Amino acid sequence: MFYREAGQFKATYAEDNRIFPIRQDRIVFAFIIIFAFLGVPLLASIGLVSNYTFTAILTPFLIFSLAALGLNILTGYAGQLSLGTAAFMAVGAFASYNFMLRIEGMPILVAFMLGGLCAAGVGIVFGLPSLRIRGFYLAAATLATQFFIVWCLTKIGWFTNYSSSGVISAQKIAILGYTFESSMSKYLFVLSVVSVMALLAKNMVRSNIGRSWMAIRDMDMAAEVIGFRPMRTKLMAFAVSSFYCGVSGALFAYAYLGTVEPEGFNLDLSFRILFMVIIGGLGSILGSFLGSAFIVLLPIVLSITIQFLEHSIGLNLPSGIGSSIELMAFGSLIIFFLIVEPHGLARLWQIGKEKLRLWPFPH
Amino acid sequence: MQFFFEVLIAGLLSGVMYSLVALGYVLIYKASGVFNFAQGAMVFFAALTAVGLHDLGLSLWLAVPLTMVAMIALGLVTERVVLRPLVAQAEITLFMATIGLTFFIEGLAQAIWGASVRGLELGIADVPLDWLLDHANMAISQFDLIAAGIAAVLVAALAIFFSKTKIGRALRAVADDHQAALSVGIPLHHIWGVVWAVAGFVALVAGLLWGARNGVQFALTFVALKALPVLILGGFTSVPGAIVGGLIIGASEKLAEVYIPPLLQTLFDTQxxxxxxxxxxxxxxxxxxxxxxxxxxxxxxxxxRI
Amino acid sequence: MMNKRIGEVILSFENISLSFGGVKALTRIGFDVREHEIRAIIGPNGAGKSSMLNVINGVYHPQEGEIVFRGKSRRGMNTYESAKSGIARTFQNIALFKGMSVLDNIMTGRNLKMRSNFLLDALYWGPAQREEIAHRRKVEEIIDFLEIQHIRKTPVGRLAYGLQKRVELGRALAAEPSILLLDEPMAGMNVEEKQDMCRFILDVNDQLGTTIILIEHDMGVVMDISDRVVVLDYGKKIADGTPDEVRANQDVIDAYLGVAH
Known part of the structure; x- marks a missing residue:
């Protein structure tokens, strides 16, 4: 009843082109942003949001959202399936680490940018095959990225500063003398980076570059005929996508784990991010966030459920069953979404909004 | 030189086993246009089930046929639950669905049998063959030879099955054009069922051979993943391609493993x-x-064409 | 015959031959196109009509022959050069971008006229936003012209066939082409939709002066709206001339009705 757009007239194309053309959407979105930046820290200060919530849920959720956003640009918008997301994250993390390590007084944000650019460069190189192959051929080829990059980072000591175990300890995040130490300050740091990058991504996908990606995805021949150049378009998608994954990898190392080894960026992580994109919604910025939230929360919910079952009805499950059930849950959810709602949670959200517009009159 | 040949032959022998895994992919792709990423998980599932049953006290002669039944059931259920609702979807959607299937099967296998590494003893010792050691002074594993032999027989049998039998012909017709095949009265779902069952059988053999060689463990899925480059080399629709691709991949990876690191070490002057x-x-x-x-x-x- | 100003030859073909493997699609085709005219290519199925369009806008490259476009000779250009030089087209089987709205589909047609780069796009501010809005204005004119205002935000996948054809025409028009290639623009339409489409084609030709090369099976339409007609059969040209000349040509009658042997 409150979700009506009647009476909201758009007098200019600028108004019609807004990200949220409907006023109620703008209000809700503003509320979410204010809550994330001010509400959450306020709740934390009175003890309602625990440290665990920051380190195990909120921060990884945001970081994975960024990686999912990166993959979504490539797979959801430009239609190029990649199984090498974690490798690009690794490039971002290790490149940032080396920039920080080897250049005196390197500002952390610049190091992250450079790390993202390195990932973009690698993305362009490994994106080259996409000019000749498509679909699962390309997916199989991106496995080369995954295995080769992780091998390089593991075997070539320079990347890990010759750490004997291959583990690196990320430097502290400090901006203008302020060090982000507490879990809440790291959360706020990640939140800022992710918010800005999500806004930039949204702008890209609603302007010419985004249309070029979707055109190549939907009908590459027609896209070529109206003047989009497939090489430039695809490589741009690889570059931008890898940049996002690279920055997310740097955040993963610096704001989430602290210490990280190349093997931490394995094929399993790549798959996990792919799942976020599929479940959240291919070709949707919002979907990247929804999918990430889903995949971060699912194991937690599962383990709580298993614990509950064990305690309440004395069910004695073998140890390690949790991870097996997690795999099965992931797998069946993927299949379920692909069959029932290929556009994922984002589409469900949209359908919900459509229904709300009409409520309480169904027609 | 001798060493070179030893490495080459060992590579070719493991290549035959890659071919075997790759064949599972080709079968399903040819018949239904689905690139079944879960073939590797099926190999793992088959091996783990066979070993699990064996460890429960069943003899292999009983455990293997029982596993076969389980594989056929798995194949049929997959066809019914996953692929049929997705028929006529984009190839890439089907591919992603089989990635989901991969996770499900891996989880299922570990939920039933646990995640620990299990040994599998087929009664063939993994020792160098005496005859070759005596006559050519080459160390070639007896196990690898026999495994490759089994794989080769199976590959040949499947090739004949496809080209000579009635069901094989129907299968090729289905691969060419679903609609046309339906219109001449070929029962599509029946054929797909058969294919999934055969793919399950291939996965079982591959799982037993690889499992006996490397131990039955999660890493088997990575071995199976190597079938992907095999298919890229050989082409996704070609049985001979899978065989030749497997041999190339098997031989080249072993040679690369032996000869490239020293080369790189001298090149970059590093230890x-x-x-x-x-x-x-x-x-x-x-x-x-x-x-x-x-x-x-x-x-x-x-x-x-446009 | 309409009263309009037909100009000089702007595009001509000589001895165009195209084959795929051993299959000959086109054999020594030659004809020309004058500025501002409506030029039809007709022929039975498999005559090589679509191949000819694909040669014109650089999808296929003929093995032999010469194309002269605005005085410049070329064997074949790539699709990008062709789009850049003002050739736009529609496809026989609709080739819209299914996941995008009508508005975005037509906006893609403006891409060669857009200057901003991806960094400005990402900021969506200043010049990038102004450019986006300027092009939006242009696209809205096309939407008005094609009378599809009510569906501008609808994903094209959900539209009826006839409307999709119209959107595809809109996308081609958005590029403000000097030559417009239409591959069976009226296939599968009912009479009213055909009338609408004819009206749009004639208006484009008349008001914007766009040269139109068109493939169509509906002979009534072809004979009504085209200035000159080329007839292909089995990849060879069998007739060329005004609709009346072509209609009277014995080879054409044979090709369409079959010859008694």
């Missing part, structure tokens, strides 16, 4: 341990090959 090239070499080789010949060695060149 670093650069082993483990096997892990990525097949993929990079396939990637480079794709740039030259995207349709694979034996695949058909596709002329795109």
């Amino acid at each position: 670093m341990n650069l082993g483990g090239i096997e892990g990525w070499f097949p993929y990079v080789l396939a990637l480079l090959f794709l740039l030259v010949r995207p349709e694979g060695l034996f695949g058909e060149r596709i002329i795109r």
Whole structure:
């Protein structure tokens, strides 16, 4: 009843082109942003949001959202399936680490940018095959990225500063003398980076570059005929996508784990991010966030459920069953979404909004 | 030189087993246009089930047929629950669905049998063959030879099954054009069921051979993943392609593992341990090959029409 | 015959031959196109009409022959050069971008006229936003012209066939082409939709002066709206001339009705 757009007239194309053309959407979105930046820290200060919530849920959720956003640009918008997301994250993390390590007084944000650019460069190189192959051929080829990059980072000591175990300890995040130490300050740091990058991504996908990606995805021949150049378009998608994954990898190392080894960026992580994109919604910025939230929360919910079952009805499950059930849950959810709602949670959200517009009159 | 041949032959022998795994992919792809990423998980599931049953006290002669029944059931259920609702979807959607299937099968296998590494004893010792050691002074594993022999027989049998039997012909018709095959009265779902069952059987054999060689463990899925570069080399639709591709990948990865690290070490003048090239070499080789010949060695060149 | 100003030859073909493997699609085709005219290519199925369009806008490259476009000779250009030089087209089987709205589909047609780069796009501010809005204005004119205002935000996948054809025409028009290639623009339409489409084609030709090369099976339409007609059969040209000349040509009658042997 409150979700009506009647009476909201758009007098200019600028108004019609807004990200949220409907006023109620703008209000809700503003509320979410204010809550994330001010509400959450306020709740934390009175003890309602625990440290665990920051380190195990909120921060990884945001970081994975960024990686999912990166993959979504490539797979959801430009239609190029990649199984090498974690490798690009690794490039971002290790490149940032080396920039920080080897250049005196390197500002952390610049190091992250450079790390993202390195990932973009690698993305362009490994994106080259996409000019000749498509679909699962390309997916199989991106496995080369995954295995080769992780091998390089593991075997070539320079990347890990010759750490004997291959583990690196990320430097502290400090901006203008302020060090982000507490879990809440790291959360706020990640939140800022992710918010800005999500806004930039949204702008890209609603302007010419985004249309070029979707055109190549939907009908590459027609896209070529109206003047989009497939090489430039695809490589741009690889570059931008890898940049996002690279920055997310740097955040993963610096704001989430602290210490990280190349093997931490394995094929399993790549798959996990792919799942976020599929479940959240291919070709949707919002979907990247929804999918990430889903995949971060699912194991937690599962383990709580298993614990509950064990305690309440004395069910004695073998140890390690949790991870097996997690795999099965992931797998069946993927299949379920692909069959029932290929556009994922984002589409469900949209359908919900459509229904709300009409409520309480169904027609 | 002798060493070179030893490495080469060992590589070719493991290559035959890659071919076997790759064949499972080709079967399903040819018949239904689905690239079944879960073939590797099926190999793992088969091996783990066979070993699990064996460890429960069943003899292998009983455990293996029982596993076969389980594999057929798995194949039929997959066809019914996953693929039929997705029929006529984009190839890439089906591919992603089989990635989901992969996770499900891996989880299922571990939920039933646990995640620990299990040994599998087929009664063939993994020792160098005496005759070759005596006569040619080469150390070639007896197990590898026999495994490759079994794989080769199976590959040949499948090739004949496809080209000579009635069901094989129907299968090729289905692969060519679903609609046309339906219209001449070929029962589509029946054929797909058969294919999934055969693919399950191939996975079982591959799982037993690889499992006996490397131990039955999660890492088997990575071995099975190597079938992907095999397919890129051989083309996704070609049985001979899978065989030749497997041999190339098997031989080249072993040779690369032995000869490239020293080369790199002299080149960059370093003492670093650069082993483990096997892990990525097949993929990079396939990637480079794709740039030259995207349709694979034996695949058909596709002329795109608009 | 309409009263309009037909100009000089702007595009001509000589001895165009195209084959795929051993199959000959086109054999020594030659004809020309004058500025501002409506030029039809007709022929039975498999005559090589679509191949001819694909040669014109650089999808296929003929093995032999010469194309002269605005005085410049070329064997074949790539699709990008062709789009850049003002050739736009529609496809026989609709080739819209299914996941995008009508508005975005037509906006893609403006891409060669857009200057901003991806960094400005990402900021969506200043010049990038102004450019986006300027092009939006242009696209809205096309939407008005084609009378599809009510569906501008609808994903094209959900539209009826006839409307999709119209959107595809809109996308081609958005590029403000000097030559417009239409591959069976009226296939599968009912009479009213055909009338609408004819009206749009004639208006484009008349008001914007766009040269139109068109493939169509509906002979009534072809004979009504085209200035000159080329007839292909089995990849060879069998007739060329005004609709009346072509209608009277014995080879054409044979090709369409079959010859008694």
